[in-house]
Amino acid sequence: MKKLTLNDIAKHFGVSISTVSKAVNDNAEISKEVRDKIQKYAKEHHYRPNRVALSLLKKSTKTIGVIVPTILNYFFTQVFFGIEKTANARGYNIISCTSDESYPKEVHTVGLLSAGIVDGLILSLSHETQAKANIEHISNFIDAQIPLVLFDRVSDKIECDKVIVDDLQAGYNTTKHLLNAGCKNIALVSEIYNSSVGKLRVSGYQNALKERNIPFDSKLLLKVKKDDDLELLITFLLDYKKIDAIIALDEMMAADVLYILKSKNIKVPEEISIIGFTNGRLSKYVSPSLTMVSQHGKYIGELTANILIDRIENKGDFIPYTTKIVKTSLIERESTRSIK
Incomplete structure (x- = not known):
């Protein structure tokens, strides 16, 4: 079925397209009698306004x-x-x-x-x-x-x-929280290491370490690419040094790290603490529930x-x-x- 246009309605009533447009939009410039006739006809014939044309007309x-x-x-x-x-x-x-x-x-x-x-x-x-x-x-x-x-x-x-989120401060606060809890070898796991957000969180992490005179160890910064085997990377990390805390830069990564540690019979948080970013539902319902940085x-x-x-x-x-x-x-x- 051909879509009814303003031009079709204008031809039916022998009026201008402008008159039809005003009548359809209930403009008081058109008499109520004419408005009612045109609106009734448009409704009976399933007229629908062309939103693209209207947006161009209104520039919105x-x-x-x-x-x-x-x-x-x-x-x-x-x-x-x-x-x-x-x-x-x-x-x-x-x-x-x-x-x-x-x-x-x-x-x-x-x-x-x-x-x-x-x-x-x-x-x-x-x-x-x-x-x-x-x-x-x-x-x-x-x-x-x-x-x-x-x-x-x-x-x-x-x-x-x-x-923006204050990611520099977030990275600093998260690391400082773990240091205050007695953690010394804190690893950071990131899939977003090339993003502005990821870089700022790493800088905050480094600032907190520097404040405690703890040298930054680049091998504790785990850069995870899309097709990497996270379990293998975590295994190499744990073999390298006795890790006592891991910061994961998103919620899914934190949950994956938790799953891998549990599969290796590593107790969380007794042996390794975990903090993730983004306070979603998943972090509440895994066991143990995950400490998270909420970005609101x-x-x-x-x-x-x-x-x-x-x-x-x-x-x-x-x-x-x-x-x-x-x-x-x-x-x-x-x-x-x-x-x-």
């Missing part, structure tokens, strides 16, 4: 694009929840995408969303993008004068609004969405770019020893 789509590196990380799930809740409350829809940590996919998706289908974009850079340090696609997006907010994984080369993902999502929508709705005004820094919290559970 009331839609926000969101690109996250992965949906498998609970942090990004929580951020998205906060974005969607806030956007919907303010009358905006969401187009959600994942880059799967891929630079080419991120480039393609950013290009797609720059074609006038969103009013603004919220983005956390992929692992590959940060490793390549190539942000030309982001510069092109900004050149199209579409508002952008970067969160979590950001770049100093991009001038825009940003919402839902709050970050809400904050990010509000910053973007404020900029969209004040697009003609000069508003300096802002960088908001969110502090983390340590949620202590059973996988670490109590500080005495």
Whole structure:
């Protein structure tokens, strides 16, 4: 069945397309009698407005694009929840995408969303993008004068609004907590070693060690690539030195480390303590439950969405770019020893 258009309705009633458009949108410029007739006809014939055409006419789509590196990380799930809740409350829809940590996919998706289908974009850079340090696609997006907010994984080369976690302090606080508990040989396991987030957490870890005059041992920094055998890497690590604590830079990694240690009959936390990043449901229900660093993902999502929508709705005004820094919290559970 051919889709009914404004032009079809205009021909049926012998009026202009503008008159039909105003009648369909209940504009008081058109008499109530004419409005009622046109609206009734449109409803009976299942007329649906062309949203793309309307958005071009109004120069607004009331839609926000969101690109996250992965949906498998609970942090990004929580951020998205906060974005969607806030956007919907303010009358905006969401187009959600994942880059799967891929630079080419991120480039393609950013290009797609720059074609006038969103009013603004919220983005956390992929692992590959940060490793390549190539942000030309982001510069092109900004050149199209579409508002952008970067969160979590950001770049100093991009001038825009940003919402970041205080990852340097988080890495420092986490390491210091373990040192205060009596741990001496603390390993750090990371899949995100090339990201801004991963680098800052490692720097915080190094700062805490330096403060206690403990030399940094690069062999205790376990860089895990996508296809690596984590169990084998952990085995090599345990053979190298008597480890008494492990910091994992995401929740899934912390759970995997816990599983591997238990399979080797290593007691957690009596022999090795574990702390992970991102306080998701998984960390609560494994045994022993995992001590985690909470990054307050839902709050970050809400904050990010509000910053973007404020900029969209004040697009003609000069508003300096802002960088908001969110502090983390340590949620202590059973996988670490109590500080005495």
